[in-house]
Amino acid sequence: MGARNSSHQENAARKHVAMEGNKDQSGGDVHVAVEVTGSAYGSHSSPLPVYLKFEDVKYKILLKPKHKISWRFVKPAIVVPTEKEILHGVSGSVAPGEVLAIMGPSGCGKTTLLNVFGGRVSQANVTGSVTYNELPYNKSLRRRIGFVAQDDVLYPHLTVTETLMYAALLRLPNSFTKQQKIQRVEEISIQLGLERCRDTIIGGRFLRGISGGERKRVCIGHEILIDPSLLLLDEPTSGLDSTIALKVIQLIQSIAQGGRTVVTSIHQPSTRLFYMFSKVILLSKGQTIYYGKAAEAMDYFFSIGLSPAMAMNPAPDFLLDVANGNLDAISIPPALDISKATKTIKNEIAEGHLARKEFLQYLVAKFNLGTVMQENNKQLESVFFKEELKEAILEKQEWSTSWWQQFYVLLIRGLAERRHEDLGSHRMFQVTAMSIIVGLLWWQSNTQTENRLADQVGLLFFISMFWTFVPMFMAMHTFPLERAMLAKERASNMYRLSAYFLSRTLGDVPMDMLLIFTFITIVYFTTHLRMAPQAFILTLLTVILQTMATQGLGLFLGATMMDVRKGTTLATVLMHTFMLTGGYYIQHIPVSIKWLKYLSFNYQSFKLLVKVQYSANQRYSCSSPEGCSINTSPSIHNVQLGGGGAEAWALLLLFVAYRILGYVALRRMEIGV
Structure with a gap:
């Protein structure tokens, strides 16, 4: 009108x-x-x-x-x-x-x-x-x-x-x-x-x-x-x-x-x-x-x-x-x-x-x-x-098109621009190759002994670590590579920033889902993790949620720095910090920095993966004739089995919070207007 x-x-x-x-x-x-x-x-x-x-x-x-x-x-x-x-x-x-x-x-x-x-x-x-x-x-x-x-x-x-x-x-x-x-x-x-x-x-x-x-x-x-x-x-x-x-x-x-x-x-x-x-x-x-x-x-x-x-x-x-x-x-x-x-x-x-x-x-x-x-x-x-x-x-002019039209056009345009890129095939090769290597290393793993259990828990931590580093660095490149185009089009008031942000962050979701499904499917069945449909689905959902949360931090760093080299430097420090506080390498963290582990994607996803794979009534062979309860094994690194809602909500909160911060950082970006 x-x-x-x-x-x-x-x-x-x-x-x-x-x-x-x-x-x-x-x-x-x-x-x-x-x-x-x-x-x-x-x-x-x-x-x-x-x-x-x-x-x-x-x-x-x-x-x-x-x-x-x-x-x-x-x-x-x-x-x-x-x-x-x-x-x-x-x-x-x-x-x-x-x-x-x-x-x-x-x-x-x-x-x-x-x-x-x-x-x-x-x-x-x-x-x-x-x-x-x-x-x-x-x-x-x-x-x-x-x-x-x-x-x-x-x-x-x-x-x-x-x-x-x-x-x-x-x-x-x-x-x-x-x-x-x-x-x-x-x-x-x-x-x-x-x-x-x-x-x-x-x-x-x-x-x-x-x-x-x-x-x-x-x-x-x-x-x-x-x-x-x-x-x-x-x-x-x-x-x-x-x-x-x-x-x-x-x-x-x-x-x-x-x-x-x-x-x-x-x-x-x-x-x-x-x-x-x-x-x-x-x-x-x-x-x-x-x-x-x-x-x-x-x-x-x-x-x-x-x-x-x-x-x-x-x-x-x-x-x-x-x-x-x-x-x-x-x-x-x-x-x-x-x-x-x-x-x-x-x-x-x-x-x-x-x-x-x-x-x-x-x-x-x-x-x-x-x-x-x-x-x-x-x-x-x-x-x-x-x-x-x-x-x-x-005369004040309204936006030329509605928010949904802007979102749809930007989404289709983004997909059309990236249809010729080799990045998708490169990422598919990367994920498939890593899943095959992981499958060979942990081939038909089991929980029969303490050492076998420790190896399988190490696999769960690697999964959480792998799906932290890869999505983080991929997402961090999103906005710096499109800064010139974003500045040009925003200066002309072509669309709302929220429509661009959502279309750009959702444009890669189909490829991400395909990559995660491929990785988890190959790894899950070659390493012989818990053979139950519910466990497979929950593992898949855990990795998806962690990936979405990790991407949020990558988008935030990219929108804040608008420089790939500076962002990579900061991201490397953050990722190694989150990895070290992820609950696998050290359990007794000094009180002054103990709060860092609650911001760690690895900490939340690792605990959730362990809880999905094991239950308190499971036992493994040990010196006791009756066997030992997995719940008391040092291999699970003091993770209290059962539940998992708290970790899922923590990942969901990190997913929302980092995307909001990314949007705010992008809105504050200097575009020369």
């Missing part, structure tokens, strides 16, 4: 919005007229117009203090934390139908500025004004903003059609039927020129799939499925040849002409690409040294006394030389010619740094003193927005 109401309000806003004759900073006319009566996502409609305006934007980060060791005094010395300013008062604007390019050398703040526009940085670190139709950023804007990151974050084993289809099922509202969503994917595929590779897998570093240009177009298609009002792209031509780069920029230009506001960062475009942009911001060390029409950039720098010192690509190469402070390739005004004859290399380096610093100060001063920003500010103030457009921006 929320999606329909929002769509109707947007359509009403579009009917009344007309922005014509708004002049850009350099005096040219920009005609933007939007009149739409169709669906918000339909093929014959334009997205809700969004006018992006940013004034004096500054962004700072706090550098964490480093602890250094002073060898003279052999004690840590604390360095006072410092702030680093990434952006220094960047201003400008971009309207629907325009493409704004952010240019500059590496590290100048291009990606940071895009993240500020997309609301993907902490707002506490941002000063200045960034508005969308004269309104500040709010969470309801997330689904109106498409963000294409520089790195292509896609599932490698899914095909192009599957990738877009799963995105459509998650992002398009319930007002769309499944057939309409399929049609939307077809339209996007045709628009992006992906028809020929629709059934080809995405591929990856070591997996052959579609080309780099096609991957980039798939990423763009992933975002324009929802008809975003504002499309942000981080270096979309990076790593592409000139022909493919041209096609990508032409695609971006056509997207803007459909009524969208587009901002893209780009490092070093060709001349042909450069002049396709409506506006350009040139940054140097986070400061603006040019903002205006791409076609007028050279004229501006000529006007302040700068020109190429040699034959070169007239616009992009020259502009990057200016932004980098490459004074050898630029003819500069005599007032700035501070080069002097130097005697040593050290002096040359020092003077070169000083020259670049003064050169940047000159560029910033010229830009700030010019009429460029004054004219721009006047025009920004003259832009008029209808109240309907503002209300549409503020």
Whole structure:
């Protein structure tokens, strides 16, 4: 219902919005007229117009203090934390139908500025004004903003059609039927020129799939499925040849002409690409040294006394030389010619740094003193927005699909992605091989003597130990390996985190059940454990419960650390601690750390397995003519036979508690939003 109401309000806003004759900073006319009566996502409609305006934007980060060791005094010395300013008062604007390019050398703040526009940085670190139709950023804007990151974050084993289809099922509202969503994917595929590779897998570093240009177009298609009002792209031509780069920029230009506001960062475009942009911001060390029409950039720098010192690509190469402070390739005004004859290399380096610093100060001063920003500010103030457009921006949008739909799509997508993995067959080989080895070692074991009983109890402890280590380390890899994808999709509000968590943790359950059943079946009958259906079923259930609980701890560690190496280190310490306190190696634990055994999966599952296999009235051969009761045997390590409910409930509690902690840790994960 929320999606329909929002769509109707947007359509009403579009009917009344007309922005014509708004002049850009350099005096040219920009005609933007939007009149739409169709669906918000339909093929014959334009997205809700969004006018992006940013004034004096500054962004700072706090550098964490480093602890250094002073060898003279052999004690840590604390360095006072410092702030680093990434952006220094960047201003400008971009309207629907325009493409704004952010240019500059590496590290100048291009990606940071895009993240500020997309609301993907902490707002506490941002000063200045960034508005969308004269309104500040709010969470309801997330689904109106498409963000294409520089790195292509896609599932490698899914095909192009599957990738877009799963995105459509998650992002398009319930007002769309499944057939309409399929049609939307077809339209996007045709628009992006992906028809020929629709059934080809995405591929990856070591997996052959579609080309780099096609991957980039798939990423763009992933975002324009929802008809975003504002499309942000981080270096979309990076790593592409000139022909493919041209096609990508032409695609971006056509997207803007459909009524969208587009901002893209780009490092070093060709001349042909450069002049396709409506506006350009040139940054140097986070400061603006040019903002205006791409076609007028050279004229501006000529006007302040700068020109190429040699034959070169007239616009992009020259502009990057200016932004980098490459004074050898630029003819500069005599007032700035501070080069002097130097005697040593050290002096040359020092003077070169000083020259670049003064050169940047000159560029910033010229830009700030010019009429460029004054004219721009006047025009920004003259832009008029209808109240309907503002209300549409503020309209709170409900989730596109229900929780159950999100869970189902994510579950099916996860299974489809992992269907080509060799991990399942590797795990099956691992479990089968170990079960055969265990079966041969404990072949036809029995409880006739004390030594035989001790051997069989050792088998039970190995079972509990094996199904602690394997599930733990497998589960720990779950979230770190999908961190990039999770961060990308959560930043776009594609689904609830709870739906993802449950679908991801339940996706491997069928394989886990198969592995446990295979292991227990082979081991149980080859080692001749208690031959009773009830005992077999209870043993199987015990191992399943222990595995689920152990996986919970693995998921918690993975979500907390988000680093496989750090998680493995901590998991190894925890697992060995749980193993040592598991009731097999030591029974008399010091009181101060005795509580550790109650957190041990091995302790609870080992006791439960012993209670399942033996009863107090069982006897074995010993020095007594009547035999000895198993209940008094030291081989069972002081386990009180009978019952088992307490241990089962303890495992169930650990299963629930660790999964809750894992979910909380995942929710607190920094995803750049």
